Amino acid sequence: MTASAEPMRSSGGSRLGDVFWRRPGLPVLVMLTPPVLWLGIVYVGSLLTLLMQSFYSLDDFSGLVVPEFTLSTYAQLLTPANFDIIRRTVVMAALVTVADAIIAFPIAYMAARYARGHWKALFYLAVMLPLWSSYLVKVYAWKLILAKEGILNWLFETLHLTPLLDLVLAIPGVGGNSLSVSSIGTFLVFVYVWLPYMILPTQAALERVPANLVDASSDLGGRPSATFRHVILPLAFPGIVAGSIFTFSLTLGDYIIPQIVGTSRLFIGQAVYAQQGTAGNIPLAAAFTVVPVVIMGIYLTIAKRLGAFDAL
Structure with missing residues (x-):
């Protein structure tokens, strides 16, 4: 009985192999069907459901959702309070992206141009190491650092710069009682948390800058600043834009950092959480x-259009 079962299994496997051999696209179809269904139903389906829900309205009397097409909900986004949330979030995302690009570029440039062997491995380890720790742990650690009794305030006090810090924290809409409850604190934490996502694409783009072009610019009498502006920066710019996709989008949708570090002024993620949950x-x-x-x-x-996807 065992001997007869073996030929049956072999013949079944052979027939299946013959089917795959005659239709080369069939194995690809079989492998892609589950993830495509998952993407189509769970991801795209969720987005379509979300879009559909945004055209409904809430009955003020009963508190129930009225499933009828209307633009009144989108009109509510233009009210001063809601529009201020959108503006605040977009401005913060843009500032974080610019700051990360300024900080990341020299780090990525040093790694791409001068780091070799063990030093390059150390660079990747240093950049990736913060990503291995818990997101919440990092945010709460920064809350302690920025607190009034934290190490940053101690450093300002040691350097006799406390009056300068108090002056900055007194700026309306930016400061607060301490850095941990100010927009500056939120900005600093965003910059730190998303910095690796800017460094890596920028470094990858700088790796692809041909060294002979930099040498040719020097041979033709170009100063280092001119070489940077006309050779290095244009070729590395797609990598910077690629990194900005991560930093901008992650800041745009985050609600945990503003919830833990910052003022009571809401961001889009917090507004979504409050409207949906509370x-x-x-x-x-x-x-x-x-x-x-x-x-x-x-x-x-x-x-x-700026070629950012080529640098990812």
């Missing part, structure tokens, strides 16, 4: 969620 206003929460999707759609279109 207020129960699902349509307005969905409309808020559509905002970063639209912004990132426009941003990715511009980034693609």
Whole structure:
């Protein structure tokens, strides 16, 4: 009986192999079907459901969602309070992206041009190491660092710069009682957390800058500043834009960092959480969620034209 089962299994496997051999595209179809279904149903389906919910409204009397097409929910986004949330989030995302690009470029340049062997491995380890630790641990650690009794305040006090810090914290809309409850603190934590996502694409782009072009610029009498402006920066710019996709989008949708470090002024992620969880206003929460999707759609279109995807 065992001997007869073996030929049956062999013949079944042979028939299946023959089918795959005659239809070369069939194995690819079999392997891609589960992830495509998952992407189509769970991801795209969720986005379509979200978009559909954003065109509903909330009945003020009963507190129930009215499943009828309306633009009144999107009109609520233009109210001063809600529009201020959107503006604040976009401005913070842009500032974080610019700051990360300024900090990341010299680090990436040193790694691409001068780091070799063990030093390059050490560079990758140093950049990736913060990503291996817990996201929440890093945020709470920064809350302690920025607190009034934290090490940063101690450093300002040691350097006799406390009056300068107090002057900055006194700026309306930017400061607060301490760095841990100010927009400056939120900005610093965002810059730190997303910095690796800017360094790696920038470093990859700088690796692809031909050394002979830099040498040719020097041979032709170009100063280092001119070489940087006309050779290095244009060729590395797609990598910077690629990194900005991560830093901008992650800041745009994050709600944990502003919840732990910063003021009581809301960001888009916090508004979505509050409207969906506390207020129960699902349509307005969905409309808020559509905002970063639209912004990132426009941003990715511009980034693609700038060649950012070639640097990823």
